[in-house]
Amino acid sequence: MEFSKDKKTIFSGVQPSGNLTIGNYLGAIKNWQDLQETHNCLYCVVDMHAITVRQDPAELRRRTLGTLAIYIASGIDPEKSIMFVQSHVPAHAELAWVLNCYTMFGELSRMTQFKDKSAKNAQNINAGLFTYPTLMAADILLYGTDLVPVGVDQKQHVELARDIAERFNQIYGDTFVVPEPYIPQTGRKIFSLADPGKKMSKSDENINSFIALLDSRDTIIRKFKRAVTDSDTCVRYAEGKDGINNLMTIYSCFTGKTMDEIEREFDGKGYAEFKLAVGEACADGLEPLQKRYNCLVSDRSYLEGILSNNADHAAYLARKMLSKVYRKVGFLAKNK
Numbered sequence: 001m002e003f004s005k006d007k008k009t010i011f012s013g014v015q016p017s018g019n020l021t022i023g024n025y026l027g028a029i030k031n032w033q034d035l036q037e038t039h040n041c042l043y044c045v046v047d048m049h050a051i052t053v054r055q056d057p058a059e060l061r062r063r064t065l066g067t068l069a070i071y072i073a074s075g076i077d078p079e080k081s082i083m084f085v086q087s088h089v090p091a092h093a094e095l096a097w098v099l100n101c102y103t104m105f106g107e108l109s110r111m112t113q114f115k116d117k118s119a120k121n122a123q124n125i126n127a128g129l130f131t132y133p134t135l136m137a138a139d140i141l142l143y144g145t146d147l148v149p150v151g152v153d154q155k156q157h158v159e160l161a162r163d164i165a166e167r168f169n170q171i172y173g174d175t176f177v178v179p180e181p182y183i184p185q186t187g188r189k190i191f192s193l194a195d196p197g198k199k200m201s202k203s204d205e206n207i208n209s210f211i212a213l214l215d216s217r218d219t220i221i222r223k224f225k226r227a228v229t230d231s232d233t234c235v236r237y238a239e240g241k242d243g244i245n246n247l248m249t250i251y252s253c254f255t256g257k258t259m260d261e262i263e264r265e266f267d268g269k270g271y272a273e274f275k276l277a278v279g280e281a282c283a284d285g286l287e288p289l290q291k292r293y294n295c296l297v298s299d300r301s302y303l304e305g306i307l308s309n310n311a312d313h314a315a316y317l318a319r320k321m322l323s324k325v326y327r328k329v330g331f332l333a334k335n336k
């Protein structure tokens, strides 16, 4: 595939660190597909980010390939987009080191994800967890990315990537494109079904708090039935009704209906009926993805073939940017 100079560039990624959830799907992956018609798209499985928290090695390998299968099953076309694994392109780690030297300790200390994750992993607050946002900035800046389609929880990291790019450009002249976050209106933050004040997360210990993309129909319906709501009985989008607001958002994402339409549809009906409808809409919405996933994941050589071709393509693009950066900061070029 040829990247066109006239099109804007998109970069995004998901960590293969757990079972991907409908949060990952509605906040990010679902929106990637449309962009590939009009943009140059790179979609990465960011395995190097995943090891900031301990991973089982065999499981990480399995999930890395599984995440690629989810991308393709969600409609990302290997003929149109570059899908690759982060650790296959060494320039990500190389640029991250340089960017670490242009990122302030204070900036990294303010990252809310770092604060949350270090609270959760108090015995393993490693340097990688702290400098993770500079690796993410490297991912984005390596490809001259214009837009980064993510959920709202990643906005702060994309803003840091902007600040780093601007700082570098100010010192060395125009080098990086300054990227913008691209966040959906509906689905920007899907909340936990067990605690609707918290983000739905693939690493949550309570499996009833999230819907995994590969959950069976029965499991999906059962989890929605148990979803925490409130003591009111009326399906309406309002302040203080976090659980219902979240279910309405999910229903809206899968059916395309507005909040007003949903309120009218469930006027005079109870929460039980509404929860069942949300479960069914979600299961119906995920069914085609699950079918495609099941076919793809059994074809390991097909998936590995995509990764190997695409890593070369991504590495070629990344190397050009890295050489430019090395020249600007004053690294001596090696004689050919």
Ligand code: TYM
Pocket: 011, 012, 013, 014, 015, 016, 023, 024, 025, 026, 027, 028, 029, 046, 049, 135, 136, 139, 140, 148, 149, 150, 151, 152, 153, 154, 157, 187, 188, 189, 190, 191, 199, 200, 201
């Ligand atoms: P990760 O793996 O936590 O999540 C992947 C994507 O899913 C979105 N997301 C959500 N959206 C809505 N509601 C939720 N509950 C929810 N949970 C997750 C995230 O916003 C994200 O878009 N640091 C990133 C991965 C990354 C990256 C990048 C992304 C590394 N390098 C470069 C973009 C560009 C992360 O941990 O995402």
